[in-house]
Amino acid sequence: MRKIFDFHGGIHPPENKHQSVRTPIADAGIPPELVIPLSQHIGAPAVPSVAVGERVLKGQVIAQPRGFVSVPKHAPSSGTVSAIEDRLIPHPSGHSAPCIVIATDGQDEWIAHSGTPDYRQLDKAALLEKIRCAGIAGMGGAGFPSAVKLSIQPHHTIQTLIINGTECEPYITADDILMRERAQQIIAGAQILAHLIEPGETLIGVEDNKPEGIAALRAAASGTDIEVVEFPTKYPSGGEKQLIEILTGKQVPSGGLPADVGVVCQNLGSTVAIHDAIVEGRPLISRVTTVTGNSVREPQNFQVLIGTPMRYLLDRAGYEPARGNRLIMGGPMMGFTVPDDRVPVVKTTNCLLAPTEEELPTPPPAQACIRCGMCAEACPVSLLPQQLFWFAQGKEHEKLEQHNLFDCIECGACSYVCPSNIPLVQYYRASKAEIQQQRRDHEKAEHSRQRFEARQERLERAEREKEEKRAARKRAAEEKARQAGGDGEEDPIQAAIERARAKKAVQQAGGGESELEKLEKAVVSARKRLETASAKLAEAQAQGSDLVDALQTGVDKTRGKLEAAEKALQDYQASDSAAAQDAAQPGDAAQAAIEKAMAARAAEASLSPQEKARKDLKKLEQRLQKSRDKLAASRESGEEEKIIEALEATVTRLQDKVEEARIAVQDAEEA
Ligand code: SF4
Ligand code: SF4
Known part of the structure; x- marks a missing residue:
C-alpha cells in the first residue's frame, strides 16, 4: 500500500460535481462559425498559414508555431476561412487578440491523417515532434506546450511520472467523465508518456470523490505497471506541487520545477490528446468541457470543437441567461468571469459555469483585515496571504517578490476563508501582472540601451577609422612633398x-x-x-x-x-x-x-630612362645657351652690374646642371 502524504492548508468547499456526470459525454456539434485564437498557450502565438477565402479541411494546420515554446493550430472542422482578425478571447481583462475565423460547411471533412498504433517504433524525438505538431498544450491551467514540458533536460533524472486525475475544483467533471468513459485511452496515453520519459514509476493520482473513474482506470490499468493512487479529497490537491507532495512526499523548491525533484506531471486531458495524436494521428481540435451551474437546464459534459462560441455551447445545455448572474470559465475557485458569451472555447476551457445569484452570490463588499490568520492557515503553499495583501495594496513589488508571490498558485483558498471577504487572490493576480509588465518594460529598456550603446560604439569606431585614414593621407602627402623638396629639382x-x-x-x-x-x-x-x-x-x-x-x-x-x-x-x-x-x-x-x-x-612618361636623360640634357643645354646669349647681350648693352652678376650666376648654375645631366646620360646608357 503506497504511503499518502498531506500538504499544508487546503479547504473543503462544496463539490457540486454530481450535477454534470449524470449523462455521458455529448457531442456539441458544429457551430456555424469557429473562432480560433492564435495564442491559446504559454509562449509565442502561432502564425496564420491560410488566407481569407481559403477552404480548409478538418485537422488541417491553419497556423504554424513560432519558436520552440509554441504550437500549431488546426481547423476543428471543414469550411472556409472568413476572417483573420482580432476577436474577443477568453481572458479576465476581456481583451481581443488575433483569431482565425472559419465559416463551417457542416461536412466535417477530415484531411488525410494516420496514426502509429505501435508507438514503440518511434524514437523519442519523433514522438515529441508528433506531440508538438498535434498542437497539444496543457488542457488545464496555463496551457504549457506539452512537447516542451516532456523534453527532459540531461541533468534531470525522472523517478516518477504522474498523470493528474485530481480535478479538485468544485463543479468541474471533465476529467472524471474522461476516466469513466475513456480509461483505455488514458492508460494507453500514460504508456506512451512512460515510453518517452522512462520513469521509475507511473502514477495516476485521483481524489476519492471519483469512485467510478478510479474503478474504470484500475480496470484499464490491469496488467500494466501503472498505479492508480486514490487519496482524500481536499482542495487544491490538483495543484501540481500539491499533488507531487501527496504522492511522493517531495516538495518542489520555491521557483523550481517538478523535474528538480525527479517528477514529471501531465494533465489527464492532455494524456488522452497525446494518445489520439500518436495512435490515431488526430491533432488537438476538440476537448471535453463541463457546462454546469443552475442557469443551465441540463448540466453535462460536451465534446466540443475548439473555437466554438461559448454561447453556442451553453445553448446546447439549455442556458437561461436571465437566471444567471455571470459566466465563469473554469471553476468558482480559480476560474474568471467571462465578460462576453461570444468568446470561443479554447484548449484550456475545462468548464463553463453559469451560476444563479442564489448559487454563487456576488461577494459582499470587503471589510478591513482583522488579522485572524485564517488565510495563512488555508494557504497550501505556506505563504503569508495577509502580508502579501498589504504589500499588494502598497504596490511594494520588491517585498512581494521577497515573500514569494510567484509561488502563489492562485487557488483562492485564502479568499474563500477570509471573514472580511477580501478578494485576496485578485490582488495577487493584479500584482503579478504589474511585476511581469515591469520586467518586460525593463527588458525592453535594457535591449534599447544595448542597441543604443552598440550603435554609438559603431559610429565612434567608424569616426576613428576615418580619422586614421585622413592622418595617413596627410602623412603620405607630407612625405611626398618632403621628397620633392629634398631633390632640389623643380x-x-x-x-x-x-x-x-x-x-x-x-x-x-x-x-x-x-x-x-x-x-x-x-x-x-x-x-x-x-x-x-x-x-x-x-x-x-x-x-x-x-x-x-x-x-x-x-x-x-x-x-x-x-x-x-x-x-x-x-x-x-x-x-x-x-x-x-x-x-x-x-x-x-x-x-x-x-x-x-x-x-x-x-x-x-612614355620615354625610356635613356631617352629621358638625353632629353633633359638637351633642354638644359638650350637653357644654358639662352642664358649665355642674354649675358653677352647685357654686357654689350652696358646693363647694370647687378643684372650682369645675376645672369652670370644663372649661367654658372646651368653649366653645373648640364655637367650633371651629361653624367646622368652616361649612367643611363651604361645601365
Ligand atoms: S483571512 Fe482575511 S481578515 Fe483574516 S488575516 Fe487574512 S486577510 Fe486578514
Ligand atoms: S491564492 Fe495564493 S496565497 Fe491564497 S491560498 Fe492560494 S496559494 Fe496561498
Missing part, C-alpha cells in the same frame, strides 16, 4: 602647368598683364623716358647749361634701357612665338598652354 612641366593656370586665372579675373604686354609696355615707357631726357638735354645745350654732361649720361643710360627692353621683347617673341600668338588670343592662351604641358608630360 618639375619643369608641373611648373609650366602651374604658371599657365595662374596666367589663365589672372586673365579670367580680368586683371594683370601678359608677359608680352609687360615687355611692350616697358619698351613704350623707355621710349618716352628717352624722348623726355633727349628734350631736356637739347634745352640745356641750347641754354649752355652746366648740366649738359649729366643729362647726356642720363640720355645714354635711358637709351641703353630702351635697347634692352626692345631686345627682351624680341627675344620673347622669337623664343615663344606660339605663346605670343596665344597672348594675342587671351581667352584660349592659358588653356592651350596647359594642354601643351600635359601633352609634354604624357610624352615624357
Whole structure:
C-alpha cells in the first residue's frame, strides 16, 4: 500500500460535481462559425498559414508555431476561412487578440491523417515532434506546450511520472467523465508518456470523490505497471506541487520545477490528446468541457470543437441567461468571469459555469483585515496571504517578490476563508501582472540601451577609422612633398602647368598683364623716358647749361634701357612665338598652354630612362645657351652690374646642371 502524504492548508468547499456526470459525454456539434485564437498557450502565438477565402479541411494546420515554446493550430472542422482578425478571447481583462475565423460547411471533412498504433517504433524525438505538431498544450491551467514540458533536460533524472486525475475544483467533471468513459485511452496515453520519459514509476493520482473513474482506470490499468493512487479529497490537491507532495512526499523548491525533484506531471486531458495524436494521428481540435451551474437546464459534459462560441455551447445545455448572474470559465475557485458569451472555447476551457445569484452570490463588499490568520492557515503553499495583501495594496513589488508571490498558485483558498471577504487572490493576480509588465518594460529598456550603446560604439569606431585614414593621407602627402623638396629639382612641366593656370586665372579675373604686354609696355615707357631726357638735354645745350654732361649720361643710360627692353621683347617673341600668338588670343592662351604641358608630360612618361636623360640634357643645354646669349647681350648693352652678376650666376648654375645631366646620360646608357 503506497504511503499518502498531506500538504499544508487546503479547504473543503462544496463539490457540486454530481450535477454534470449524470449523462455521458455529448457531442456539441458544429457551430456555424469557429473562432480560433492564435495564442491559446504559454509562449509565442502561432502564425496564420491560410488566407481569407481559403477552404480548409478538418485537422488541417491553419497556423504554424513560432519558436520552440509554441504550437500549431488546426481547423476543428471543414469550411472556409472568413476572417483573420482580432476577436474577443477568453481572458479576465476581456481583451481581443488575433483569431482565425472559419465559416463551417457542416461536412466535417477530415484531411488525410494516420496514426502509429505501435508507438514503440518511434524514437523519442519523433514522438515529441508528433506531440508538438498535434498542437497539444496543457488542457488545464496555463496551457504549457506539452512537447516542451516532456523534453527532459540531461541533468534531470525522472523517478516518477504522474498523470493528474485530481480535478479538485468544485463543479468541474471533465476529467472524471474522461476516466469513466475513456480509461483505455488514458492508460494507453500514460504508456506512451512512460515510453518517452522512462520513469521509475507511473502514477495516476485521483481524489476519492471519483469512485467510478478510479474503478474504470484500475480496470484499464490491469496488467500494466501503472498505479492508480486514490487519496482524500481536499482542495487544491490538483495543484501540481500539491499533488507531487501527496504522492511522493517531495516538495518542489520555491521557483523550481517538478523535474528538480525527479517528477514529471501531465494533465489527464492532455494524456488522452497525446494518445489520439500518436495512435490515431488526430491533432488537438476538440476537448471535453463541463457546462454546469443552475442557469443551465441540463448540466453535462460536451465534446466540443475548439473555437466554438461559448454561447453556442451553453445553448446546447439549455442556458437561461436571465437566471444567471455571470459566466465563469473554469471553476468558482480559480476560474474568471467571462465578460462576453461570444468568446470561443479554447484548449484550456475545462468548464463553463453559469451560476444563479442564489448559487454563487456576488461577494459582499470587503471589510478591513482583522488579522485572524485564517488565510495563512488555508494557504497550501505556506505563504503569508495577509502580508502579501498589504504589500499588494502598497504596490511594494520588491517585498512581494521577497515573500514569494510567484509561488502563489492562485487557488483562492485564502479568499474563500477570509471573514472580511477580501478578494485576496485578485490582488495577487493584479500584482503579478504589474511585476511581469515591469520586467518586460525593463527588458525592453535594457535591449534599447544595448542597441543604443552598440550603435554609438559603431559610429565612434567608424569616426576613428576615418580619422586614421585622413592622418595617413596627410602623412603620405607630407612625405611626398618632403621628397620633392629634398631633390632640389623643380618639375619643369608641373611648373609650366602651374604658371599657365595662374596666367589663365589672372586673365579670367580680368586683371594683370601678359608677359608680352609687360615687355611692350616697358619698351613704350623707355621710349618716352628717352624722348623726355633727349628734350631736356637739347634745352640745356641750347641754354649752355652746366648740366649738359649729366643729362647726356642720363640720355645714354635711358637709351641703353630702351635697347634692352626692345631686345627682351624680341627675344620673347622669337623664343615663344606660339605663346605670343596665344597672348594675342587671351581667352584660349592659358588653356592651350596647359594642354601643351600635359601633352609634354604624357610624352615624357612614355620615354625610356635613356631617352629621358638625353632629353633633359638637351633642354638644359638650350637653357644654358639662352642664358649665355642674354649675358653677352647685357654686357654689350652696358646693363647694370647687378643684372650682369645675376645672369652670370644663372649661367654658372646651368653649366653645373648640364655637367650633371651629361653624367646622368652616361649612367643611363651604361645601365
Ligand atoms: S483571512 Fe482575511 S481578515 Fe483574516 S488575516 Fe487574512 S486577510 Fe486578514
Ligand atoms: S491564492 Fe495564493 S496565497 Fe491564497 S491560498 Fe492560494 S496559494 Fe496561498
